[in-house]
Amino acid sequence: MDQDGLKARLPGSVAHRVQSAKLTGGIATLVVGADGLDAAARQALEAAIKDVIGGVEGVSQVRVAMMADRAPGAPPATGTTAAPAVKTEKKPLIIAVGSGKGGVGKSTLTANLAVALMRAGRKVGVVDADIYGPSQPTILATKGERPQAEGDKLIPIASPFGIPMLSMGHLVEPGKAIAWRGPMAGNALGQLIDARWGDVEVLLVDLPPGTGDVQLTMLQRYKPAGAVIVSTPQDLALIDAQRAANLFDSGKVPIIGLVENMAGYACPHCGEVSDPFGRGGVEAAAEATGIPFMGRIPLAIEIREQSDAGTPTAAGEGPQADAFAAIAAQLARWLDAKAA
Numbered sequence: 051m052d053q054d055g056l057k058a059r060l061p062g063s064v065a066h067r068v069q070s071a072k073l074t075g076g077i078a079t080l081v082v083g084a085d086g087l088d089a090a091a092r093q094a095l096e097a098a099i100k101d102v103i104g105g106v107e108g109v110s111q112v113r114v115a116m117m118a119d120r121a122p123g124a125p126p127a128t129g130t131t132a133a134p135a136v137k138t139e140k141k142p143l144i145i146a147v148g149s150g151k152g153g154v155g156k157s158t159l160t161a162n163l164a165v166a167l168m169r170a171g172r173k174v175g176v177v178d179a180d181i182y183g184p185s186q187p188t189i190l191a192t193k194g195e196r197p198q199a200e201g202d203k204l205i206p207i208a209s210p211f212g213i214p215m216l217s218m219g220h221l222v223e224p225g226k227a228i229a230w231r232g233p234m235a236g237n238a239l240g241q242l243i244d245a246r247w248g249d250v251e252v253l254l255v256d257l258p259p260g261t262g263d264v265q266l267t268m269l270q271r272y273k274p275a276g277a278v279i280v281s282t283p284q285d286l287a288l289i290d291a292q293r294a295a296n297l298f299d300s301g302k303v304p305i306i307g308l309v310e311n312m313a314g315y316a317c318p319h320c321g322e323v324s325d326p327f328g329r330g331g332v333e334a335a336a337e338a339t340g341i342p343f344m345g346r347i348p349l350a351i352e353i354r355e356q357s358d359a360g361t362p363t364a365a366g367e368g369p370q371a372d373a374f375a376a377i378a379a380q381l382a383r384w385l386d387a388k389a390a
């Protein structure tokens with residue numbers, strides 16, 4: 051069933067708020083605009099949608115992402131249509147998101163930073179350059195979509211969250227790019243970065259993990275204006291994060307700051323954050339190396355679940371969304387200072 055089919059099941063008073071709706075493998079994912087609604091009204095709206103769509107034949111699960119507001123001037127959220135192409139366009143500023151090792155939450159941070167920045171009124175795009183495991187199509191709910199081209203340029207795919215994006219995962223089958231070496235990966239990345247980004251001002255680039263040739267080629271050919279490094283609190287991850295910092299330094303890319311992810315465990319029942327791995331490791335490391343500390347994101351089951359479901363945490367409300375918004379605010383300040 052397509053988007054219109056799902057929407058048609060909802061009463062008009064609810065349907066007009068649905069920005070996109072998809073049914074894949076029995077899972078219905080709806081992105082819903084919740085402008086002007088308080089928390090109780092949002093909950094009631096979500097419950098009403100789950101009630102109706104959950105009863106539709108072929109639907110085994112319903113996921114609802116509430117977009118509490120949309121930044122003025124942000125592109126409309128359409129889900130499947132391509133982002134509008136603009137003929138004369140300024141190149142967006144590239145901000146790299148890197149990590150010394152895999153699995154520390156670089157992709158999660160990139161997607162949520164993009165959503166939080168967009169909610170703060172910035173025009174943001176995402177490039178998923180992680181050739182080893184592109185996960186942005188999953189997190190930003192554009193899996194299975196293919197970008198169109200205009201001339202020799204790709205047209206970014208509009209995610210349901212108002213963020214145009216391009217991913218290696220949109221170009222190659224999962225797992226196929228793993229054997230790529232520097233030049234090939236660099237060329238593919240070039241296609242993603244030199245796409246028709248229209249009025250996007252800031253392009254967040256989710257780099258592959260690590261500090262090898264591929265990353266170096268990318269940094270040399272498409273030099274970012276700045277880099278955000280993400281690490282988990284453990285010592286080993288921090289040593290790797292330092293390596294990533296050295297890589298950016300050697301490429302003369304300013305490091306905007308260090309983010310601590312999976313910092314403490316947020317109890318899914320009471321929300322209290324405990325610190326099984328200790329606390330403050332990344333902040334201390336940042337201080338020791340003179341790199342600004344941008345903040346911490348707790349280890350929270352809902353962050354993983356929402357990433358897997360294509361409804362990024364930063365699109366909703368609550369302490370986890372606030373944590374991403376606080377880091378995005380720091381990035382926004384850095385961007386403003388750079389533009390001044």
Ligand SMILES: Nc1ncnc2c1ncn2[C@@H]1O[C@H](COP(=O)(O)OP(=O)(O)OP(=O)(O)O)[C@@H](O)[C@H]1O
Pocket residue numbers: 149151152153154155156157158159180183185258259311312313347348349350351352353354355357358
């Ligand atoms: N703060 C968090 N709380 C709970 N789960 C998280 C958190 N951050 C990331 N995750 C989960 O951890 C896993 C790895 O995260 P992610 O893919 O963002 O890491 P990565 O550094 O980009 O990894 P890779 O190098 O494999 O691309 C994912 O399943 C993600 O949902």
